[in-house]
Amino acid sequence: MPRLRTVAALAGAALLTRRALRRRIDRSPLWPLPALPVPTSGRPRARALTLTLGRRAEIAEGVVQLSLYGQDLPAWEPGAHLELTLPSGLVRQYSLCGDPADTSAYTLATRLVEDGRGGSREVHEELREGMRLRVRGPRNRFALKSSHAYVFVAGGIGITPVLPMLRAAEASGADWRILYCGRSRASMPFLDEVEKIAGPERLTVTAEDEAGLPDLRALFADVPQAAAVYCCGPEPLMDAVAEVLPAGCTLHTERFTAAAAVAGDEAFEVELRRSGRTVTVAADESVLAAVRKELPNTAYSCEQGFCGTCQQRVLAGEIDHRDELLVDGEREDSMLICVSRAKGGRLVLDL
Template sequence: MPRMRTFVIAGAALLVARRTLRRRVKQSPLWPMPALDEPVSGRGRDAAGQGSGVRQLTVVERTAEAEGVVRLRLAGAELPAWEPGAHLDLVLPSGAVRQYSLCGDPATPDAYTIATRLIEDGRGGSREVHELLHEGTVVQARGPRNRFPLHDSHAYVFIAGGIGITPILPMVRQAEREGVPWQLVYGGRSRASMPFLAEIEKLAGAGADRVTLVAEDEDGRPDLAAVLAGAPPHAAVYCCGPEPLMAAVEALLPAVSEGLTLHTERFAPVADAPSGENAPFEVELRRTGRTVAVAADTSVLRAIRDQALPDLPYSCEQGFCGTCQQRVLSGEVDHRDELLTDAERADSLLICVSRARSGGLVLDL
């Protein structure tokens, strides 16, 4: 048995190594030398190194995917490639910018696919999509950008709730295409409200036990503890959906984990995100040669746009999309976002929510 376990572990490691090498070769050919990433400061953050300039897209197909959910196929010329987990920053007719996960096939080079649920008590973005974006409508978009990449693993557990299936679906397709074991738990209020059911059941194929569909009006809520307890050791767990779902998975994982790694994506701020007391301070914009005053009741983003750079890109203003990430040259930051990694926080901040901890800041702007 120890020898068999060694063979299994070695086989899994070889599979991951082969996939990693194949992806690196595909993304970084030896010649010509790969181009450097575009600079971060002064423009939207492009975490995946993909193009994030504004481009025109045309709605070429609109489908009612489920109750309250529309799927849009957006076509354009010379669209940047993307990988599972990526999203678009869509500029809506009102000028508002919202993030939508790409849920189509990365192998389709001339179109992006998104899906959105109508949120009656939301900020209005989903209503614009549902009421104003029809076939033939031209919209602007930035990206794609990827803050939720699918990392190489020997096995995956996908957990999706409602419209949170959109970034998960391309991940399932890729795992299936590459022959990596996977399982999916997908929950929603009712089967009629859950998009992409037919495709998910088709992906499950003969291995139908890989997919657990949980409609709350029929089955209650998924048994997350049992799902995580039954996960393969050292599997990668990907979760997207309502905040209570992701919070529950995060809370359960330490008790059941045998080396499981958790990856989540949020398009809304955490309700109890930390915040400190605000004090006024100054921000020096090193490349612009200006110093702006940030009052106690305003953000760094608003101060910079009002006093120096009115066209500085931004989106959510709540610290979860990453569009306004800027490089810090000096100063101590009071980080108030739920997005940046520790490594990113060492030399950058999200200027829509974060502030100076003491003194002032110098930004590469």
């Protein structure tokens, strides 16, 4: 595969910025997606379901599709995701990419991340047809809002939440178009289906090994005013879309990496009220890591602010939220201790 070219070699402003070129479109660990929060603060959680893996198939290079079967499954809308508990106990989140009208099955797809944390490898190597798997959800933090016009941008496995959106946009009669980009056509899942739904007049496919990087300025050159833009893909792609977004358009994204550490982070104290202990969280340490030194059985999974397993109730102190999961009501008195911190010098947790 050719190496990523520099901005200067790609005709300057017409293509992605240098900052957006740091990673290849398909190389970024796009999945898992954000997940359902654990009700450690007493909130009800979605009912767990046990479903049967009825079909497992490789649908593109490094991508497997899973069909999980049950009866009268909870309804979902485009953009929703499902929390899947793997046999090892790892919890991962994947977008639903099937038909919302089908109440007998949930369809997921995931790419193998070679340097990931093990979830995708377990899906690819350990899951077999006939296995019984526990799921929670669906939950939707990337809902398709009503609009007269849409622009969809999908990078690699980021097509999974977008695919049901295409069907919904087409059914609504709205003006819409899609840019689908990836490392190669062979690595791009659901490409045939996207081509069938969109047709050549609405679809731009950019395979890196054929044409380099996508021309985002061309995509937005004649976009309808106040269009809703939905982007799923690696961070550089979403950053690049934000930079060229026309005035009046609204950008909807879902970020798949945790907030980076901030220069100037300081140490602070965390009181564990029920345990009667106080721990110091170092400037370069997570609350989770500090708490587990005292309470090693504290639950966690993703360590990136996505899955909600480490959500804890906050009794006192101001929270520096750095997750992409909690809704406003939850942020008032709870936090994900794997990524979020204190704004002041002290927090009190119900632990």
